[in-house]
Amino acid sequence: MGYKTLIGLEIHVELMTKKKIxxxxxxxxxxxxxxxVCPVCLGLPGALPVMDKEALEFGIRAGIAFNSEIxxxxxxxxxNYFYPDLTKGYQISQADLPLCKGGHLDIExxxxxxxxxxxxxxxxxxTGKQLHTEDGTSLLDFNRCGVPLIEIVTKPDINSxxxxxxFLEKLxxxxxYIGISDVRMEEGSLRCDVNINVIHDEKKIKSRITExxxxxxxxxxxxxxxxxxxxxxxxxxxxxxTDNETRRWDENLNETVIMRRKFGASDYRFANEGDLPAIxxxxxxxxxIKENLPELPHEKKVRFMVEYSLGHYEADVxxxxxxxxxxxxxxxxxxxxSKLLSNWVMGDVLRRLKEEDMEIEALHVSPKDxxxxxxxxxxxxxxNNTGKKVLRDMFESGKSPEIIVKEQGLIQISDEGALEEMxxxxxxxxxxxxxxxxxxxxxxxxxLMGQIMKxxxxxxxxxxxxxxxxxxxxxx
Amino acid sequence: xxxxKLKAWEMREKLLKKEISSTEILKSHLEVIDSVxxxxxxxxxxxxxxxxxxxxxxxxxxxxxxxxxxxxxLPIGLKDNIMTKDLRTTCASKMLENFIPPFDATxxxxxRREDGIILGKTNLDEFAMGGSTETSYFGNTxxxxxxxxxxxxxxxxxxxxxxxxxxxxxxxxxxxxxVRQPASYCGIVGIKPTYGMVSRYGVMPMSNSLDQVGQFGRxxxxxxxxxxxxxxxxxxxxxxxxxxxxxxxxxxxSLKGLKIALPIEYRDLxxxxxxxxxxxxxxxxxxxxxxxxxxxYVSLPHLKYALETYYIISTAExxxxxxxxxxxxxxxxxxxxxxxxxxxTMSRTEAFGEEAKRRIMxxxxxxxxxxxxxxxxxxxxxxxxxxxxxxxTFEDHDVILSLTSPILPFPFDSIINSPVDMYKADLYxxxxxxxxxxxxxxxxxxxxxxxxxxxxxxxRFQESKIxxxxxxxxxxxx
Numbered sequence: 001m002g003y004k005t006l007i008g009l010e011i012h013v014e015l016m017t018k019k020k021i022x023x024x025x026x027x028x029x030x031x032x033x034x035x036x037v038c039p040v041c042l043g044l045p046g047a048l049p050v051m052d053k054e055a056l057e058f059g060i061r062a063g064i065a066f067n068s069e070i071x072x073x074x075x076x077x078x079x080n081y082f083y084p085d086l087t088k089g090y091q092i093s094q095a096d097l098p099l100c101k102g103g104h105l106d107i108e109x110x111x112x113x114x115x116x117x118x119x120x121x122x123x124x125x126x127t128g129k130q131l132h133t134e135d136g137t138s139l140l141d142f143n144r145c146g147v148p149l150i151e152i153v154t155k156p157d158i159n160s161x162x163x164x165x166x167f168l169e170k171l172x173x174x175x176x177y178i179g180i181s182d183v184r185m186e187e188g189s190l191r192c193d194v195n196i197n198v199i200h201d202e203k204k205i206k207s208r209i210t211e212x213x214x215x216x217x218x219x220x221x222x223x224x225x226x227x228x229x230x231x232x233x234x235x236x237x238x239x240x241x242t243d244n245e246t247r248r249w250d251e252n253l254n255e256t257v258i259m260r261r262k263f264g265a266s267d268y269r270f271a272n273e274g275d276l277p278a279i280x281x282x283x284x285x286x287x288x289i290k291e292n293l294p295e296l297p298h299e300k301k302v303r304f305m306v307e308y309s310l311g312h313y314e315a316d317v318x319x320x321x322x323x324x325x326x327x328x329x330x331x332x333x334x335x336x337x338s339k340l341l342s343n344w345v346m347g348d349v350l351r352r353l354k355e356e357d358m359e360i361e362a363l364h365v366s367p368k369d370x371x372x373x374x375x376x377x378x379x380x381x382x383x384n385n386t387g388k389k390v391l392r393d394m395f396e397s398g399k400s401p402e403i404i405v406k407e408q409g410l411i412q413i414s415d416e417g418a419l420e421e422m423x424x425x426x427x428x429x430x431x432x433x434x435x436x437x438x439x440x441x442x443x444x445x446x447x448l449m450g451q452i453m454k455x456x457x458x459x460x461x462x463x464x465x466x467x468x469x470x471x472x473x474x475x476x
Numbered sequence: 477x478x479x480x481k482l483k484a485w486e487m488r489e490k491l492l493k494k495e496i497s498s499t500e501i502l503k504s505h506l507e508v509i510d511s512v513x514x515x516x517x518x519x520x521x522x523x524x525x526x527x528x529x530x531x532x533x534x535x536x537x538x539x540x541x542x543x544x545x546x547x548x549x550l551p552i553g554l555k556d557n558i559m560t561k562d563l564r565t566t567c568a569s570k571m572l573e574n575f576i577p578p579f580d581a582t583x584x585x586x587x588r589r590e591d592g593i594i595l596g597k598t599n600l601d602e603f604a605m606g607g608s609t610e611t612s613y614f615g616n617t618x619x620x621x622x623x624x625x626x627x628x629x630x631x632x633x634x635x636x637x638x639x640x641x642x643x644x645x646x647x648x649x650x651x652x653x654x655v656r657q658p659a660s661y662c663g664i665v666g667i668k669p670t671y672g673m674v675s676r677y678g679v680m681p682m683s684n685s686l687d688q689v690g691q692f693g694r695x696x697x698x699x700x701x702x703x704x705x706x707x708x709x710x711x712x713x714x715x716x717x718x719x720x721x722x723x724x725x726x727x728x729x730s731l732k733g734l735k736i737a738l739p740i741e742y743r744d745l746x747x748x749x750x751x752x753x754x755x756x757x758x759x760x761x762x763x764x765x766x767x768x769x770x771x772x773y774v775s776l777p778h779l780k781y782a783l784e785t786y787y788i789i790s791t792a793e794x795x796x797x798x799x800x801x802x803x804x805x806x807x808x809x810x811x812x813x814x815x816x817x818x819x820x821t822m823s824r825t826e827a828f829g830e831e832a833k834r835r836i837m838x839x840x841x842x843x844x845x846x847x848x849x850x851x852x853x854x855x856x857x858x859x860x861x862x863x864x865x866x867x868x869t870f871e872d873h874d875v876i877l878s879l880t881s882p883i884l885p886f887p888f889d890s891i892i893n894s895p896v897d898m899y900k901a902d903l904y905x906x907x908x909x910x911x912x913x914x915x916x917x918x919x920x921x922x923x924x925x926x927x928x929x930x931x932x933x934x935x936r937f938q939e940s941k942i943x944x945x946x947x948x949x950x951x952x953x954x
Contacts, residue, residue, distance in 0.1 A: 039578065044559075044679065045557075045572070045678070046558075047678065047799075048715075049714065060865070080799060082820050089802055269848070275684055275714055
């Protein structure tokens with residue numbers, strides 16, 4: 001046994017409620033600076049917070065989705081510190097009694113399913129943003145101030161960068177499923193901090209925990225973890241150790257850089273937030289939230305396996321997002337052939353999305369059009385290769401498959417007489433190929449097929465042509 | 477007729493009968509201000525123009541025969557920690573010397589809705605911390621009863637303005653006695669309503685779990701009128717109660733059969749040894765008895781920890797409530813800084829007065845890691861015990877009687893430099909805030925020519941009991 005890496009994640013998720021958490025300002029990304037503000041989120045003297053029920057409900061949804069225990073009475077605390085983007089000199093958060101205690105999320109690693117346990121999920125308010133100008137002054141935008149957040153804290157159950165990536169992806173898709181956030185890292189609606197150290201059981205040594213911030217993508221999280229893992233091990237090997245410190249990931253340098261050292265535990269002087277009286281979570285309300293929660297990813301996956309007779313892997317991929325799963329199910333209503341359908345979706349559709357780096361929502365192709373295309377291929381109106389070509393065209397133009405096929409005259413040639421005449425002609429012209437085939441070179445058939453496709457611009461019915469070629473050769 | 481000398485409710489009656497106009501009421505008060513404000517210094521800001529505008533509007537309403545709000549035409553003073561849109565609100569601090577709020581506190585909106593006339597912003601101890609109004613950045617306010625002594629605090633300006641007839645009624649804020657004690661010292665009536673009765677939205681918090689907007693009047697009816705005008709549920713204040721709002725009759729109030737509790741803990745306490753004050757109180761108790769009240773001694777065993785509990789919880793909350801004053805977005809900013817830390821430190825060092833700094837430091841300590849369990853968290857537990865003591869007492873008593881302050885209004889500069897002595901004078905008033913109860917101070921006599929106040933305390937949302945009892949007492953004394 002060598003080194004073991006211990007990773008805990010702290011994930012902040014902005015909730016997409018209609019209003020900010022403690023006032024009536026719009027909760028909206030972007031917008032002219034300092035336009036979504038009021039006395040409450042600006043922390044003017046005497047302005048008071050009032051808890052938004054939707055924010056609380058979204059937090060509870062997360063707790064249910066991650067199998068946490070929901071607190072019966074929600075209390076909030078003031079976390080006191082000074083920073084220019086913090087308007088009140090304290091952040092309203094939760095200290096000893098988080099909204100959700102414990103919980104877990106299972107990820108699939110090579111050896112099977114691994115459970116990552118959660119410490120807690122609590123609700124809090126977001127801070128404003130500092131904008132640094134070229135001349136060195138700082139400007140403040142308070143539009144984000146008071147946007148509701150949940151902070152999800154894991155136990156240090158994650159043991160590699162890959163596990164962290166799998167966890168984050170699963171977490172993101174689950175949060176999207178339950179509709180509480182758009183979880184866009186680039187817009188900051190999902191933010192992740194990493195706590196990492198390594199231990200060596202036999203040598204009985206361990207490094208001190210490093211916190212890494214400023215991770216703008218899952219990719220940078222992975223790279224930062226790999227970088228830190230290596231740094232920690234190397235220092236221990238040299239007989240040295242890491243310091244308790246906060247570092248940030250520098251995308252340009254491709255390494256972590258020290259931000260500040262931690263001396264003892266930071267003291268936020270938590271105090272009760274007396275302006276927000278405790279809110280009782282009634283069982284009826286909790287029940288209602290549970291009832292209205294959409295099907296969760298793992299539930300959906302199991303259903304896909306049963307209902308559509310899909311394998312583990314296919315079901316996992318197809319339920320990767322709520323939108324993708326819905327897309328699949330919508331097409332299935334027309335196509336009714338889950339195997340064929342999953343081949344199309346998992347093959348051409350997902351490949352295309354990956355190439356373009358886009359989400360299924362952004363796709364121009366409607367489920368109905370894709371269903372029509374698959375049926376055209378299945379019914380032999382066009383052949384498989386033409387189908388793929390038509391799909392590419394659909395991606396580009398957004399036109400329906402019927403129109404594309406009609407415009408480009410792609411209807412498959414299945415006329416026996418016409419094909420027979422063509423096959424005879426091609427065979428006459430390529431005696432060498434016939435010879436090759438007879439000598440066991442199967443490839444020759446492919447060549448002959450290619451000649452026919454070339455002549456028909458790919459429209460010939462490949463099954464028919466294949467059969468004819470074999471029949472005619474055997475007669476020669 | 478000297479209108480400003482009338483009670484507010486008398487002015488209102490005459491206004492409704494069209495015997496006097498709103499403009500006349502205001503002018504009469506402005507004349508008083510012109511003649512006494514130089515000596516009293518009750519105001520930080522007097523808003524003559526807007527007051528006159530509003531008074532005219534009220535007169536127009538009367539001319540049109542429209543219905544009027546309960547505060548119609550009454551010149552009102554607001555403690556200068558209550559936010560007024562477009563009108564400077566300083567909290568008597570250098571920190572907010574030039575701060576002009578962009579919004580109205582809910583109580584201010586209520587006053588406007590009820591056709592009240594906001595005449596100005598009154599002096600206070602800086603950020604409402606103090607018991608003499610001597611910690612104000614804008615100078616001392618004098619006690620109209622005797623210019624040599626303090627008016628009490630922290631709402632000293634609001635109390636003095638009412639006592640000197642500069643306004644008809646006024647609002648203060650009471651965190652540990654800041655309305656009741658100055659009412660006592662100025663010889664007027666002050667109400668500290670139940671926590672949740674009056675919206676705190678737009679009132680600069682001192683200790684937000686203890687603060688409540690309080691009312692001053694020259695008699696019980698006036699203070700009650702002020703309360704009627706501003707109380708009520710406010711969706712902008714999460715601690716506002718649906719039970720808030722008052723509407724009851726005073727006329728038939730009587731002391732007969734009223735069950736009154738006297739805490740033995742107070743009887744056994746000797747704070748100043750001022751026997752003369754005690755004598756006034758004992759006579760008052762006898763009067764209650766003569767009028768048919770039933771007097772019983774009770775024990776509230778945790779009262780003896782109330783002061784310590786109060787000063788831990790209140791300073792802890794002060795330290796976080798004043799954190800927003802950091803020199804970044806509004807308020808005072810130092811010129812002496814290069815780093816962010818210096819900006820914070822120097823702005824706060826230069827703009828906060830000594831008492832504010834003292835309490836911020838005490839509160840910061842009480843909340844610090846390693847200390848908060850034995851201070852802040854323990855104080856929260858004791859607070860619950862004190863609350864329980866009161867709950868038990870009110871199971872079979874209507875009200876509790878006590879002194880408002882154990883000492884007489886004192887000369888300027890006499891105890892301001894011994895903060896602990898100053899804090900000790902809050903003995904009778906702070907437990908009421910800790911338990912979220914309602915209480916009222918009203919004059920019950922004089923010692924050496926200085927007023928002495930009595931405190932009537934009631935259970936949560938039992939304003940009718942204390943105000944009716946006070947009104948009945950007032951009738952007997954007259």
